[in-house]
Amino acid sequence: xxxxxxxxxxxxxxxxxxxxxxxxxxxxxxxxxxxxxxxxxxxxxxxxxxxxxxxxxxxxxxxxxxxxxxxxxxxxxxxxxxxxxxxxxxxxxxxxxxxxxxxxxxxxxxxxxxxxxxxxxxxxxxxxxxxxxxxxxxxxxxxxxxxxxxxxxxxxxx
Numbered sequence: 001x002x003x004x005x006x007x008x009x010x011x012x013x014x015x016x017x018x019x020x021x022x023x024x025x026x027x028x029x030x031x032x033x034x035x036x037x038x039x040x041x042x043x044x045x046x047x048x049x050x051x052x053x054x055x056x057x058x059x060x061x062x063x064x065x066x067x068x069x070x071x072x073x074x075x076x077x078x079x080x081x082x083x084x085x086x087x088x089x090x091x092x093x094x095x096x097x098x099x100x101x102x103x104x105x106x107x108x109x110x111x112x113x114x115x116x117x118x119x120x121x122x123x124x125x126x127x128x129x130x131x132x133x134x135x136x137x138x139x140x141x142x143x144x145x146x147x148x149x150x151x152x153x154x155x156x157x158x
Contacts, residue, residue, distance in 0.1 A: 007103070009121065010074070011128065013093040014056040015067070018128055020097065020121050021076075025133045028075040032066045032090055035073055042066060044088040046075045051088040054140060060116060062140045066090040076133040087137060099123050103130055114142035 008023035028046045035042050035053050042065040043050040055067045066073070070090040077086055105119040116139045117129040 007099050007101075009097040009099060009130070011095045011097045011123075012074075012089075012091040014070075014089070014091045015058050015060060017056070017060060019117075020123075020128045020130045021074075022130075022132065023096065025076055025078075026074050027077045027086070029094060030073050030075075032070050032073050035066055035088075035090070044073050044075055049086070051075050051086050053088040053090055055090040062143055067092075076136065078133050078137060087133075087140075089136065097123065114139050 009020040010023055010026055012019045012021060028044075030044060030046075035044050036050075037043070038050065042053040044053055045051075053065055053073060055063050055065065055070055057063045057067060067090060069092045071092055072094045073088050073090045074094065075086060075088050099121055101122040103119045103121055106115075106117065111118070116131050116135055118132050118135055119130045120127045121130050122128075
């Protein structure tokens with residue numbers, strides 16, 4: 001009898017969107033109450049380092065700091081050689097998820113260089129988008145973030 005090894009993910013809710021993140025890419029989970037501000041930058045301290053905190057807004061646009069509805073913050077670790085940096089991501093909810101489904105990677109022609117989603121995972125008869133830390137970092141670098149001085153439209157227009 002063949003059995004499928006369960007894969008572990010975190011099911012995040014960010015800006016009203018449900019997203020899966022491989023559990024191996026999460027270093028630490030905390031409350032947003034643990035986020036501190038240093039020189040105007042929201043950060044989460046972990047193992048002697050301060051990780052900048054980012055969040056996702058409506059339309060999955062990046063923002064610095066924590067959104068009002070967010071309750072959790074994850075310190076994420078990059079798995080690729082391209083970006084050895086670490087960041088923290090705030091979200092409104094986090095649930096540990098075990099899945100026996102195979103990650104369905106999206107074809108490369110459907111993934112522009114700045115795509116956030118890498119594939120889909122079937123869980124309880126629903127398809128959930130799967131993201132990765134490397135894609136989050138790449139997405140934030142390409143799209144930029146929104147702050148009080150610049151609108152998303154201005155940032156995206158260049």
